Amino acid sequence: MERVPILKIGDILLVSIQVDMSDQTAVQLQEDLAERIVATGCHGVIIDITALDIVDSFVGRMLSTIASISKVLDAETVVVGMRPAVAITLVELGLSLNGIRTALNVERGMELIAASRADDGDVTLGDDEDADATATP
């Protein structure tokens, strides 16, 4: 079974999807990612889909699931590298990537995550009530 590698770069986990995702591969990736987020304490997940010619409902759902899992584990998910044709097809198919943030490339994805963490940091420092609401397990 193919296993999608997860690379850790600073505070971010980077996943580059290049193979066709089967049910098994998708579930494995979700499990691996969840484990790595917990093990590393990373606060951001970047999923690169440059290599994908098509994003169908299965892949779309997988991305949404990963984003949801990451969110529960206090990590932000950004999908990067979407091809123009993929974006057009997504809209034509009426698929909305629920709860998924996108960026043009890995660097902008990293900036997005850093900015979003900085915002959260401000809240934690300035407003204890909000911070408690999000921080308590």
Add this chain to the structure above:
Amino acid sequence: MERVPILKIGDILLVSIQVDMSDQTAVQLQEDLAERIVATGCHGVIIDITALDIVDSFVGRMLSTIASISKVLDAETVVVGMRPAVAITLVELGLSLNGIRTALNVERGMELIAASRADDGDVTLGDDEDADATATP
């Protein structure tokens, strides 16, 4: 034809090899990488082979070729994420990865490239003769 995506992170190009490399894919990757190095002016190339179960002589040669091309274009190549089993097989097969530097993971690869660039910088500033010796084509 599969195309291996090249991700730019800061001053580094990151390639995660996950698919079986055919002749065509390998040549395409070499061309793409050379173009990206020139276009971006990046000084480091990190090739992640976490996903590879085996590195045969073909892949070994491809990595060496990429390292040589990058070197000519003033970029350092580091191969990261080699599995223990792959390392053992490489040695057993008597394959030496000529001219290739390795690191345990992407982060250490980045440190290696940064350190090596810093060294180059020092030499250029401190000792013109050495710098000329390495810098002249």
